[in-house]
Amino acid sequence: MTDSSSLALEHLPGGSAPLYERIADEVRRRVDAGIWSRGHRLRSEAEIAADLQVARGTIRRAIALLVESGHLVQRQGVGTFVAGREGLRVPGRFESLGQRMERNGVDHETVELGRDVVDAPQPSGAPVRSLRVRRLRLLDGVPMSVLVNQIPLDIAPGIEQVDLVTMSLYTLLEKSFHVAIEHSELTFGAIAADAELAALLDVPVGAPLTHLVQSTYGPGDVRIDDAETWIRPDRHQPTVSLWRTNS
Amino acid sequence: MTDSSSLALEHLPGGSAPLYERIADEVRRRVDAGIWSRGHRLRSEAEIAADLQVARGTIRRAIALLVESGHLVQRQGVGTFVAGREGLRVPGRFESLGQRMERNGVDHETVELGRDVVDAPQPSGAPVRSLRVRRLRLLDGVPMSVLVNQIPLDIAPGIEQVDLVTMSLYTLLEKSFHVAIEHSELTFGAIAADAELAALLDVPVGAPLTHLVQSTYGPGDVRIDDAETWIRPDRHQPTVSLWRTNS
DNA sequence: CATTATTTGTACGTATGTATA
DNA sequence: ATATACATACGTACAAATAAT
Numbered sequence: 001m002t003d004s005s006s007l008a009l010e011h012l013p014g015g016s017a018p019l020y021e022r023i024a025d026e027v028r029r030r031v032d033a034g035i036w037s038r039g040h041r042l043r044s045e046a047e048i049a050a051d052l053q054v055a056r057g058t059i060r061r062a063i064a065l066l067v068e069s070g071h072l073v074q075r076q077g078v079g080t081f082v083a084g085r086e087g088l089r090v091p092g093r094f095e096s097l098g099q100r101m102e103r104n105g106v107d108h109e110t111v112e113l114g115r116d117v118v119d120a121p122q123p124s125g126a127p128v129r130s131l132r133v134r135r136l137r138l139l140d141g142v143p144m145s146v147l148v149n150q151i152p153l154d155i156a157p158g159i160e161q162v163d164l165v166t167m168s169l170y171t172l173l174e175k176s177f178h179v180a181i182e183h184s185e186l187t188f189g190a191i192a193a194d195a196e197l198a199a200l201l202d203v204p205v206g207a208p209l210t211h212l213v214q215s216t217y218g219p220g221d222v223r224i225d226d227a228e229t230w231i232r233p234d235r236h237q238p239t240v241s242l243w244r245t246n247s
Numbered sequence: 248m249t250d251s252s253s254l255a256l257e258h259l260p261g262g263s264a265p266l267y268e269r270i271a272d273e274v275r276r277r278v279d280a281g282i283w284s285r286g287h288r289l290r291s292e293a294e295i296a297a298d299l300q301v302a303r304g305t306i307r308r309a310i311a312l313l314v315e316s317g318h319l320v321q322r323q324g325v326g327t328f329v330a331g332r333e334g335l336r337v338p339g340r341f342e343s344l345g346q347r348m349e350r351n352g353v354d355h356e357t358v359e360l361g362r363d364v365v366d367a368p369q370p371s372g373a374p375v376r377s378l379r380v381r382r383l384r385l386l387d388g389v390p391m392s393v394l395v396n397q398i399p400l401d402i403a404p405g406i407e408q409v410d411l412v413t414m415s416l417y418t419l420l421e422k423s424f425h426v427a428i429e430h431s432e433l434t435f436g437a438i439a440a441d442a443e444l445a446a447l448l449d450v451p452v453g454a455p456l457t458h459l460v461q462s463t464y465g466p467g468d469v470r471i472d473d474a475e476t477w478i479r480p481d482r483h484q485p486t487v488s489l490w491r492t493n494s
Numbered sequence: 495c496a497t498t499a500t501t502t503g504t505a506c507g508t509a510t511g512t513a514t515a
Numbered sequence: 516a517t518a519t520a521c522a523t524a525c526g527t528a529c530a531a532a533t534a535a536t
Contacts, residue, residue: 055525076502077533186487189480190437190455208437208455233436302506323521324514
Protein backbone atom coordinates (compact mmCIF):
# COMPACT_ATOMS: atom_id res chain seq x y z
CA MET A 1 0.00 0.00 0.00
CA THR A 2 2.84 2.35 -0.71
CA ASP A 3 3.31 2.92 2.92
CA SER A 4 6.18 4.92 4.32
CA SER A 5 6.75 8.53 3.48
CA SER A 6 4.13 9.99 5.73
CA LEU A 7 4.07 13.70 5.80
CA ALA A 8 5.00 14.87 9.27
CA LEU A 9 4.40 18.53 8.95
CA GLU A 10 5.49 19.60 12.37
CA HIS A 11 8.20 21.70 10.85
CA LEU A 12 5.94 23.40 8.38
CA PRO A 13 7.22 26.92 7.81
CA GLY A 14 5.28 30.02 7.05
CA GLY A 15 3.16 30.06 10.14
CA SER A 16 0.77 32.63 8.79
CA ALA A 17 -0.02 30.95 5.49
CA PRO A 18 -3.19 28.90 5.27
CA LEU A 19 -2.90 25.28 6.27
CA TYR A 20 -3.72 23.96 2.81
CA GLU A 21 -0.95 26.06 1.29
CA ARG A 22 1.61 24.89 3.77
CA ILE A 23 0.66 21.30 3.13
CA ALA A 24 0.84 21.86 -0.62
CA ASP A 25 4.23 23.53 -0.26
CA GLU A 26 5.59 20.58 1.64
CA VAL A 27 4.32 18.08 -0.91
CA ARG A 28 5.61 20.21 -3.78
CA ARG A 29 8.97 20.39 -2.12
CA ARG A 30 9.18 16.63 -1.98
CA VAL A 31 8.15 16.27 -5.58
CA ASP A 32 10.56 18.91 -6.83
CA ALA A 33 13.36 17.45 -4.76
CA GLY A 34 12.71 14.06 -6.24
CA ILE A 35 12.00 12.47 -2.87
CA TRP A 36 8.74 11.38 -4.42
CA SER A 37 9.39 10.65 -8.04
CA ARG A 38 7.15 10.22 -11.00
CA GLY A 39 4.46 7.65 -10.50
CA HIS A 40 4.82 7.59 -6.74
CA ARG A 41 1.51 7.02 -5.10
CA LEU A 42 0.49 9.21 -2.20
CA ARG A 43 -1.42 7.81 0.71
CA SER A 44 -5.16 8.22 0.49
CA GLU A 45 -6.73 11.53 1.34
CA ALA A 46 -8.38 10.01 4.37
CA GLU A 47 -5.10 8.61 5.65
CA ILE A 48 -3.20 11.83 5.17
CA ALA A 49 -5.98 13.72 6.89
CA ALA A 50 -5.90 11.35 9.84
CA ASP A 51 -2.12 11.56 10.03
CA LEU A 52 -2.04 15.30 10.05
CA GLN A 53 -5.14 15.65 12.16
CA VAL A 54 -6.85 17.86 9.63
CA ALA A 55 -10.09 17.55 7.74
CA ARG A 56 -10.10 15.68 4.47
CA GLY A 57 -11.35 18.80 2.74
CA THR A 58 -8.17 20.61 3.68
CA ILE A 59 -6.07 17.84 2.17
CA ARG A 60 -8.22 17.91 -0.94
CA ARG A 61 -7.65 21.61 -1.33
CA ALA A 62 -3.89 21.24 -0.98
CA ILE A 63 -3.87 18.45 -3.53
CA ALA A 64 -6.05 20.50 -5.85
CA LEU A 65 -3.37 23.19 -5.98
CA LEU A 66 -0.78 20.64 -7.01
CA VAL A 67 -3.04 19.06 -9.59
CA GLU A 68 -3.49 22.55 -11.02
CA SER A 69 0.22 23.13 -11.20
CA GLY A 70 0.81 19.76 -12.77
CA HIS A 71 2.69 18.19 -9.91
CA LEU A 72 0.09 15.54 -9.14
CA VAL A 73 -2.64 13.65 -10.93
CA GLN A 74 -5.70 12.07 -9.38
CA ARG A 75 -7.79 9.16 -10.59
CA GLN A 76 -11.08 8.44 -8.98
CA GLY A 77 -11.21 5.07 -7.35
CA VAL A 78 -7.47 4.64 -7.69
CA GLY A 79 -5.38 7.24 -5.97
CA THR A 80 -3.18 10.30 -6.17
CA PHE A 81 0.14 10.12 -7.98
CA VAL A 82 3.17 12.24 -8.72
CA ALA A 83 2.83 13.38 -12.31
CA GLY A 84 5.33 12.71 -15.00
CA ARG A 85 6.15 15.04 -17.82
CA GLU A 86 3.61 13.51 -20.15
CA GLY A 87 1.33 16.36 -19.32
CA LEU A 88 2.73 19.81 -19.88
CA ARG A 89 2.56 22.35 -17.15
CA VAL A 90 0.49 25.21 -18.36
CA PRO A 91 1.24 28.71 -17.13
CA GLY A 92 -1.41 31.06 -15.95
CA ARG A 93 -2.32 28.38 -13.52
CA PHE A 94 0.51 29.20 -11.21
CA GLU A 95 -0.25 31.76 -8.62
CA SER A 96 1.81 34.77 -9.49
CA LEU A 97 3.65 36.62 -6.80
CA GLY A 98 1.59 39.71 -7.39
CA GLN A 99 -1.65 37.82 -7.00
CA ARG A 100 -0.47 36.15 -3.87
CA MET A 101 0.62 39.37 -2.24
CA GLU A 102 -2.45 41.19 -3.42
CA ARG A 103 -4.68 38.51 -2.09
CA ASN A 104 -3.49 38.60 1.46
CA GLY A 105 -2.29 42.12 1.81
CA VAL A 106 1.36 42.09 2.68
CA ASP A 107 2.58 38.87 4.08
CA HIS A 108 5.92 39.58 2.52
CA GLU A 109 8.81 41.31 4.10
CA THR A 110 12.01 42.87 2.86
CA VAL A 111 15.21 42.89 4.85
CA GLU A 112 18.16 45.02 3.91
CA LEU A 113 21.43 43.13 4.02
CA GLY A 114 23.69 46.05 3.36
CA ARG A 115 24.42 49.01 1.14
CA ASP A 116 27.38 50.93 -0.14
CA VAL A 117 28.29 53.45 -2.76
CA VAL A 118 30.39 52.12 -5.61
CA ASP A 119 31.73 53.21 -8.93
CA ALA A 120 29.78 50.89 -11.17
CA PRO A 121 31.47 50.00 -14.44
CA GLN A 122 29.34 50.64 -17.52
CA PRO A 123 29.20 48.67 -20.76
CA SER A 124 30.27 51.83 -22.52
CA GLY A 125 31.78 54.86 -20.88
CA ALA A 126 33.16 55.78 -17.53
CA PRO A 127 32.09 54.20 -14.24
CA VAL A 128 29.08 55.79 -12.59
CA ARG A 129 28.84 56.47 -8.89
CA SER A 130 25.92 54.32 -7.72
CA LEU A 131 24.15 53.06 -4.67
CA ARG A 132 24.40 49.31 -4.32
CA VAL A 133 21.88 47.72 -2.00
CA ARG A 134 21.49 44.07 -1.14
CA ARG A 135 18.15 42.87 0.10
CA LEU A 136 16.45 39.65 1.13
CA ARG A 137 12.78 39.15 0.40
CA LEU A 138 10.64 36.80 2.47
CA LEU A 139 7.20 35.44 1.82
CA ASP A 140 5.25 34.11 4.76
CA GLY A 141 8.41 34.36 6.76
CA VAL A 142 10.30 32.06 4.40
CA PRO A 143 13.16 33.45 2.29
CA MET A 144 12.17 33.85 -1.33
CA SER A 145 14.82 35.87 -3.10
CA VAL A 146 18.02 37.82 -2.79
CA LEU A 147 18.18 41.11 -4.69
CA VAL A 148 21.12 43.32 -5.51
CA ASN A 149 20.32 46.66 -7.09
CA GLN A 150 22.58 49.36 -8.39
CA ILE A 151 21.09 52.81 -8.91
CA PRO A 152 23.18 55.70 -10.24
CA LEU A 153 23.22 58.51 -7.72
CA ASP A 154 22.68 61.21 -10.32
CA ILE A 155 19.39 59.56 -11.26
CA ALA A 156 18.06 59.63 -7.73
CA PRO A 157 20.14 61.98 -5.63
CA GLY A 158 19.80 61.26 -1.96
CA ILE A 159 18.54 57.71 -2.44
CA GLU A 160 21.50 56.40 -0.51
CA GLN A 161 19.82 57.63 2.66
CA VAL A 162 16.32 56.37 1.87
CA ASP A 163 14.64 53.41 3.46
CA LEU A 164 14.22 50.66 0.87
CA VAL A 165 12.36 47.97 2.73
CA THR A 166 8.89 49.42 3.00
CA MET A 167 8.25 50.40 -0.58
CA SER A 168 8.91 48.75 -3.89
CA LEU A 169 12.07 50.18 -5.39
CA TYR A 170 10.41 51.04 -8.67
CA THR A 171 7.45 52.64 -6.95
CA LEU A 172 9.89 54.73 -4.95
CA LEU A 173 11.82 55.79 -8.03
CA GLU A 174 8.67 56.80 -9.87
CA LYS A 175 6.79 58.41 -7.02
CA SER A 176 9.52 60.07 -5.01
CA PHE A 177 12.27 60.67 -7.53
CA HIS A 178 10.09 61.13 -10.60
CA VAL A 179 12.14 58.71 -12.62
CA ALA A 180 10.19 57.35 -15.55
CA ILE A 181 10.79 53.73 -16.33
CA GLU A 182 10.58 52.92 -19.99
CA HIS A 183 11.87 49.46 -20.59
CA SER A 184 14.12 46.81 -19.25
CA GLU A 185 16.20 43.94 -20.49
CA LEU A 186 15.84 40.69 -18.63
CA THR A 187 18.15 37.72 -18.88
CA PHE A 188 17.46 34.59 -16.94
CA GLY A 189 19.02 31.28 -16.17
CA ALA A 190 19.60 28.78 -13.41
CA ILE A 191 22.49 28.48 -11.02
CA ALA A 192 23.47 26.23 -8.15
CA ALA A 193 23.31 27.90 -4.76
CA ASP A 194 26.72 28.69 -3.31
CA ALA A 195 27.33 28.73 0.41
CA GLU A 196 26.33 32.35 0.85
CA LEU A 197 23.11 32.16 -1.14
CA ALA A 198 22.25 28.83 0.42
CA ALA A 199 22.51 30.33 3.87
CA LEU A 200 20.49 33.39 2.98
CA LEU A 201 17.73 31.47 1.22
CA ASP A 202 17.73 28.52 3.58
CA VAL A 203 18.36 25.88 0.94
CA PRO A 204 21.07 23.25 0.59
CA VAL A 205 24.28 24.23 -1.16
CA GLY A 206 23.88 23.23 -4.79
CA ALA A 207 20.12 23.69 -4.87
CA PRO A 208 18.90 25.16 -8.16
CA LEU A 209 18.06 28.85 -8.08
CA THR A 210 16.50 31.06 -10.70
CA HIS A 211 19.04 33.67 -11.68
CA LEU A 212 17.90 36.98 -13.10
CA VAL A 213 19.87 39.87 -14.49
CA GLN A 214 17.89 42.93 -15.32
CA SER A 215 18.80 46.37 -16.60
CA THR A 216 16.17 49.08 -16.50
CA TYR A 217 16.16 52.18 -18.64
CA GLY A 218 14.32 55.47 -18.74
CA PRO A 219 13.69 57.88 -21.61
CA GLY A 220 16.64 58.14 -23.95
CA ASP A 221 18.00 54.83 -22.75
CA VAL A 222 19.22 56.35 -19.55
CA ARG A 223 20.25 53.56 -17.26
CA ILE A 224 18.15 53.59 -14.12
CA ASP A 225 18.95 50.35 -12.42
CA ASP A 226 21.01 47.24 -12.75
CA ALA A 227 19.69 44.34 -10.78
CA GLU A 228 20.70 40.79 -10.07
CA THR A 229 18.25 38.46 -8.38
CA TRP A 230 18.35 34.91 -7.12
CA ILE A 231 15.01 33.25 -6.51
CA ARG A 232 14.01 30.04 -4.83
CA PRO A 233 11.99 28.37 -7.57
CA ASP A 234 9.82 26.58 -5.06
CA ARG A 235 8.78 29.93 -3.63
CA HIS A 236 8.14 31.94 -6.76
CA GLN A 237 8.13 31.60 -10.52
CA PRO A 238 8.04 34.85 -12.45
CA THR A 239 5.64 35.15 -15.35
CA VAL A 240 5.77 37.57 -18.24
CA SER A 241 3.36 38.19 -21.07
CA LEU A 242 4.93 38.76 -24.43
CA TRP A 243 3.29 40.33 -27.47
CA ARG A 244 4.41 40.21 -31.01
CA THR A 245 5.43 43.66 -32.13
CA ASN A 246 4.78 44.89 -35.65
CA SER A 247 8.31 43.93 -36.47
CA MET B 248 -26.60 46.95 -2.92
CA THR B 249 -26.82 45.95 -6.55
CA ASP B 250 -29.84 43.93 -5.90
CA SER B 251 -31.90 42.28 -8.62
CA SER B 252 -30.49 39.73 -11.00
CA SER B 253 -30.94 36.62 -8.95
CA LEU B 254 -29.87 33.48 -10.60
CA ALA B 255 -32.88 31.27 -11.10
CA LEU B 256 -31.37 28.08 -12.29
CA GLU B 257 -34.56 26.17 -12.80
CA HIS B 258 -33.72 25.80 -16.44
CA LEU B 259 -30.41 24.25 -15.70
CA PRO B 260 -31.02 20.57 -16.21
CA GLY B 261 -27.52 20.06 -17.46
CA GLY B 262 -28.18 16.45 -16.77
CA SER B 263 -25.09 14.81 -15.47
CA ALA B 264 -22.73 17.71 -14.93
CA PRO B 265 -21.93 18.53 -11.31
CA LEU B 266 -24.00 21.21 -9.71
CA TYR B 267 -21.10 23.61 -9.25
CA GLU B 268 -20.27 23.37 -12.94
CA ARG B 269 -23.82 24.09 -14.01
CA ILE B 270 -23.93 27.11 -11.74
CA ALA B 271 -20.58 28.33 -13.06
CA ASP B 272 -21.76 27.84 -16.63
CA GLU B 273 -24.83 29.93 -16.02
CA VAL B 274 -22.84 32.75 -14.45
CA ARG B 275 -20.23 32.61 -17.20
CA ARG B 276 -22.99 32.78 -19.78
CA ARG B 277 -24.32 35.96 -18.23
CA VAL B 278 -20.89 37.53 -18.05
CA ASP B 279 -19.97 36.59 -21.61
CA ALA B 280 -23.34 37.78 -22.86
CA GLY B 281 -22.81 41.10 -21.17
CA ILE B 282 -25.92 40.73 -19.04
CA TRP B 283 -23.60 41.33 -16.14
CA SER B 284 -20.94 43.74 -17.23
CA ARG B 285 -17.60 44.67 -15.79
CA GLY B 286 -17.77 45.77 -12.21
CA HIS B 287 -21.19 44.28 -11.63
CA ARG B 288 -21.48 43.02 -8.14
CA LEU B 289 -22.91 39.59 -7.53
CA ARG B 290 -25.09 38.88 -4.56
CA SER B 291 -23.27 37.46 -1.58
CA GLU B 292 -22.37 33.80 -1.50
CA ALA B 293 -24.79 33.24 1.33
CA GLU B 294 -27.63 34.89 -0.55
CA ILE B 295 -27.01 32.96 -3.74
CA ALA B 296 -26.80 29.75 -1.76
CA ALA B 297 -30.10 30.46 -0.05
CA ASP B 298 -31.72 31.38 -3.34
CA LEU B 299 -30.65 28.22 -5.08
CA GLN B 300 -31.11 26.04 -2.05
CA VAL B 301 -27.57 24.76 -2.21
CA ALA B 302 -24.75 24.84 0.27
CA ARG B 303 -22.51 27.86 0.31
CA GLY B 304 -19.52 25.63 -0.40
CA THR B 305 -21.04 24.68 -3.72
CA ILE B 306 -21.44 28.34 -4.66
CA ARG B 307 -17.86 29.00 -3.60
CA ARG B 308 -16.64 26.20 -5.81
CA ALA B 309 -18.54 27.54 -8.80
CA ILE B 310 -17.20 31.02 -8.20
CA ALA B 311 -13.68 29.66 -7.78
CA LEU B 312 -13.82 28.28 -11.31
CA LEU B 313 -14.75 31.69 -12.66
CA VAL B 314 -12.11 33.48 -10.63
CA GLU B 315 -9.59 31.07 -12.06
CA SER B 316 -10.75 31.73 -15.59
CA GLY B 317 -10.66 35.46 -15.02
CA HIS B 318 -14.37 36.09 -15.25
CA LEU B 319 -14.80 37.20 -11.66
CA VAL B 320 -12.74 38.75 -8.92
CA GLN B 321 -13.35 38.46 -5.22
CA ARG B 322 -12.39 40.82 -2.46
CA GLN B 323 -12.63 39.72 1.10
CA GLY B 324 -15.03 41.80 3.09
CA VAL B 325 -16.36 43.47 -0.04
CA GLY B 326 -17.90 41.15 -2.54
CA THR B 327 -17.69 39.30 -5.83
CA PHE B 328 -17.48 41.28 -9.04
CA VAL B 329 -17.38 40.76 -12.75
CA ALA B 330 -13.78 41.25 -13.83
CA GLY B 331 -12.54 43.66 -16.44
CA ARG B 332 -10.41 42.56 -19.31
CA GLU B 333 -7.35 44.59 -18.47
CA GLY B 334 -4.16 42.65 -17.94
CA LEU B 335 -1.66 43.83 -15.39
CA ARG B 336 1.27 42.23 -17.06
CA VAL B 337 4.16 43.79 -18.85
CA PRO B 338 4.25 43.58 -22.61
CA GLY B 339 7.47 42.57 -24.18
CA ARG B 340 9.11 41.13 -27.18
CA PHE B 341 10.40 37.66 -27.40
CA GLU B 342 12.39 36.13 -30.13
CA SER B 343 12.27 32.40 -29.99
CA LEU B 344 15.61 30.79 -29.62
CA GLY B 345 15.19 28.95 -32.87
CA GLN B 346 14.50 32.16 -34.72
CA ARG B 347 17.47 33.85 -33.16
CA MET B 348 19.78 31.12 -34.21
CA GLU B 349 18.33 31.11 -37.69
CA ARG B 350 19.00 34.80 -37.91
CA ASN B 351 22.53 34.64 -36.67
CA GLY B 352 23.54 31.57 -38.56
CA VAL B 353 24.72 29.86 -35.41
CA ASP B 354 25.78 26.28 -35.82
CA HIS B 355 22.90 24.50 -34.24
CA GLU B 356 21.15 21.22 -34.72
CA THR B 357 17.81 19.83 -33.65
CA VAL B 358 17.17 16.16 -32.98
CA GLU B 359 13.71 14.75 -32.63
CA LEU B 360 13.36 12.45 -29.66
CA GLY B 361 9.84 11.30 -30.38
CA ARG B 362 6.34 12.37 -31.21
CA ASP B 363 2.83 11.19 -30.58
CA VAL B 364 -0.72 12.40 -30.79
CA VAL B 365 -2.41 12.98 -27.46
CA ASP B 366 -5.61 14.44 -26.10
CA ALA B 367 -4.17 17.38 -24.27
CA PRO B 368 -6.15 18.59 -21.29
CA GLN B 369 -7.04 22.27 -21.41
CA PRO B 370 -7.29 24.74 -18.54
CA SER B 371 -10.92 25.15 -19.44
CA GLY B 372 -12.90 22.99 -21.75
CA ALA B 373 -12.52 19.62 -23.37
CA PRO B 374 -9.19 18.01 -24.22
CA VAL B 375 -7.79 18.89 -27.61
CA ARG B 376 -6.17 16.40 -29.93
CA SER B 377 -2.63 17.59 -30.30
CA LEU B 378 0.74 16.66 -31.66
CA ARG B 379 3.31 16.29 -28.94
CA VAL B 380 6.90 16.39 -30.03
CA ARG B 381 10.05 16.12 -27.96
CA ARG B 382 13.23 17.58 -29.34
CA LEU B 383 16.80 18.04 -28.28
CA ARG B 384 18.67 21.10 -29.40
CA LEU B 385 22.42 21.18 -29.73
CA LEU B 386 24.79 24.07 -30.14
CA ASP B 387 28.15 23.32 -31.68
CA GLY B 388 27.41 19.68 -31.11
CA VAL B 389 26.84 20.09 -27.39
CA PRO B 390 23.33 19.58 -25.94
CA MET B 391 21.70 22.84 -25.02
CA SER B 392 18.03 22.26 -24.35
CA VAL B 393 15.18 19.78 -24.31
CA LEU B 394 11.90 20.99 -25.77
CA VAL B 395 8.45 19.50 -25.54
CA ASN B 396 5.79 21.15 -27.66
CA GLN B 397 2.10 20.45 -27.98
CA ILE B 398 0.29 21.85 -31.00
CA PRO B 399 -3.45 21.29 -31.50
CA LEU B 400 -4.03 19.41 -34.72
CA ASP B 401 -6.89 21.63 -35.77
CA ILE B 402 -4.56 24.62 -35.71
CA ALA B 403 -2.07 23.02 -38.02
CA PRO B 404 -3.67 20.02 -39.74
CA GLY B 405 -1.09 17.65 -41.07
CA ILE B 406 1.70 18.92 -38.85
CA GLU B 407 2.01 15.48 -37.34
CA GLN B 408 3.72 14.37 -40.55
CA VAL B 409 5.95 17.38 -40.96
CA ASP B 410 9.64 17.45 -40.31
CA LEU B 411 10.36 19.64 -37.33
CA VAL B 412 14.12 19.66 -37.13
CA THR B 413 15.11 21.92 -39.96
CA MET B 414 12.97 24.92 -39.33
CA SER B 415 11.97 26.84 -36.22
CA LEU B 416 8.58 25.64 -35.08
CA TYR B 417 7.18 29.14 -34.99
CA THR B 418 8.53 30.00 -38.39
CA LEU B 419 6.94 26.83 -39.70
CA LEU B 420 3.60 27.64 -38.13
CA GLU B 421 3.61 31.13 -39.56
CA LYS B 422 5.02 30.39 -42.99
CA SER B 423 3.54 27.01 -43.80
CA PHE B 424 0.38 26.90 -41.77
CA HIS B 425 -0.37 30.61 -41.78
CA VAL B 426 -0.90 30.64 -38.05
CA ALA B 427 -0.51 34.14 -36.68
CA ILE B 428 1.25 34.31 -33.35
CA GLU B 429 0.00 37.08 -31.17
CA HIS B 430 1.30 36.67 -27.68
CA SER B 431 2.59 34.17 -25.22
CA GLU B 432 2.74 33.62 -21.50
CA LEU B 433 6.11 32.67 -20.19
CA THR B 434 6.84 31.30 -16.74
CA PHE B 435 10.35 30.51 -15.70
CA GLY B 436 12.23 28.95 -12.87
CA ALA B 437 15.04 26.60 -12.04
CA ILE B 438 14.97 22.88 -11.45
CA ALA B 439 17.47 20.16 -10.66
CA ALA B 440 18.14 17.77 -13.52
CA ASP B 441 16.61 14.35 -13.03
CA ALA B 442 18.17 11.24 -14.49
CA GLU B 443 16.40 11.55 -17.83
CA LEU B 444 17.21 15.21 -18.40
CA ALA B 445 20.74 14.75 -17.13
CA ALA B 446 21.37 12.04 -19.70
CA LEU B 447 19.90 14.03 -22.54
CA LEU B 448 21.72 17.24 -21.71
CA ASP B 449 24.96 15.58 -20.63
CA VAL B 450 25.06 17.12 -17.17
CA PRO B 451 25.24 15.54 -13.72
CA VAL B 452 22.00 14.59 -12.02
CA GLY B 453 21.02 17.49 -9.82
CA ALA B 454 22.62 20.13 -12.00
CA PRO B 455 20.57 23.33 -12.17
CA LEU B 456 18.55 23.79 -15.34
CA THR B 457 16.52 26.72 -16.53
CA HIS B 458 12.91 25.61 -16.68
CA LEU B 459 10.53 27.37 -19.04
CA VAL B 460 6.82 26.93 -19.48
CA GLN B 461 5.29 28.83 -22.34
CA SER B 462 1.83 29.02 -23.87
CA THR B 463 1.43 30.78 -27.18
CA TYR B 464 -1.77 32.27 -28.50
CA GLY B 465 -3.06 33.57 -31.77
CA PRO B 466 -5.83 36.05 -32.56
CA GLY B 467 -8.79 35.65 -30.27
CA ASP B 468 -6.69 33.91 -27.68
CA VAL B 469 -6.64 30.74 -29.68
CA ARG B 470 -4.12 28.42 -28.15
CA ILE B 471 -1.41 27.61 -30.62
CA ASP B 472 1.24 25.89 -28.61
CA ASP B 473 2.09 24.74 -25.14
CA ALA B 474 5.76 24.26 -24.55
CA GLU B 475 8.00 23.15 -21.75
CA THR B 476 11.73 23.65 -22.07
CA TRP B 477 14.77 22.75 -20.02
CA ILE B 478 17.93 24.65 -20.80
CA ARG B 479 21.51 24.22 -19.74
CA PRO B 480 22.26 27.62 -18.28
CA ASP B 481 25.90 27.35 -19.22
CA ARG B 482 24.89 27.00 -22.86
CA HIS B 483 22.21 29.61 -23.21
CA GLN B 484 20.41 32.30 -21.24
CA PRO B 485 17.22 33.65 -22.76
CA THR B 486 16.66 37.39 -22.84
CA VAL B 487 13.43 39.30 -23.06
CA SER B 488 12.79 43.00 -23.51
CA LEU B 489 9.97 44.55 -21.57
CA TRP B 490 8.31 47.86 -22.29
CA ARG B 491 6.03 49.95 -20.24
CA THR B 492 2.56 50.21 -21.76
CA ASN B 493 1.05 53.48 -22.94
CA SER B 494 2.06 56.63 -21.09
C1' DC C 495 -19.58 -12.40 -13.33
C1' DA C 496 -21.08 -10.45 -9.06
C1' DT C 497 -19.61 -8.55 -4.69
C1' DT C 498 -16.96 -5.91 -1.77
C1' DA C 499 -13.50 -2.73 -0.22
C1' DT C 500 -11.01 1.28 -1.33
C1' DT C 501 -10.48 5.86 -3.07
C1' DT C 502 -11.69 9.98 -5.12
C1' DG C 503 -15.79 13.24 -6.31
C1' DT C 504 -19.69 15.90 -4.92
C1' DA C 505 -22.61 18.16 -1.71
C1' DC C 506 -24.18 19.38 2.54
C1' DG C 507 -23.84 21.92 6.95
C1' DT C 508 -21.44 24.49 10.81
C1' DA C 509 -18.17 27.40 13.07
C1' DT C 510 -14.83 30.80 13.30
C1' DG C 511 -11.36 34.10 11.40
C1' DT C 512 -10.25 38.28 8.75
C1' DA C 513 -10.83 42.23 5.77
C1' DT C 514 -13.70 45.98 4.54
C1' DA C 515 -17.17 49.46 4.60
C1' DA D 516 -17.75 49.62 17.15
C1' DT D 517 -20.82 47.02 14.19
C1' DA D 518 -22.36 44.61 10.31
C1' DT D 519 -21.26 42.44 6.06
C1' DA D 520 -18.83 39.31 3.08
C1' DC D 521 -15.33 36.47 1.85
C1' DA D 522 -11.59 32.88 3.73
C1' DT D 523 -10.45 28.94 6.17
C1' DA D 524 -11.35 24.69 8.43
C1' DC D 525 -13.96 21.19 10.39
C1' DG D 526 -17.07 17.31 9.94
C1' DT D 527 -20.67 14.13 7.68
C1' DA D 528 -22.84 11.54 4.06
C1' DC D 529 -23.37 9.50 -0.14
C1' DA D 530 -22.18 8.75 -5.24
C1' DA D 531 -19.06 7.04 -8.73
C1' DA D 532 -15.03 4.75 -10.37
C1' DT D 533 -11.83 1.28 -9.81
C1' DA D 534 -9.47 -2.87 -8.26
C1' DA D 535 -9.38 -6.98 -5.83
C1' DT D 536 -12.02 -10.97 -4.07
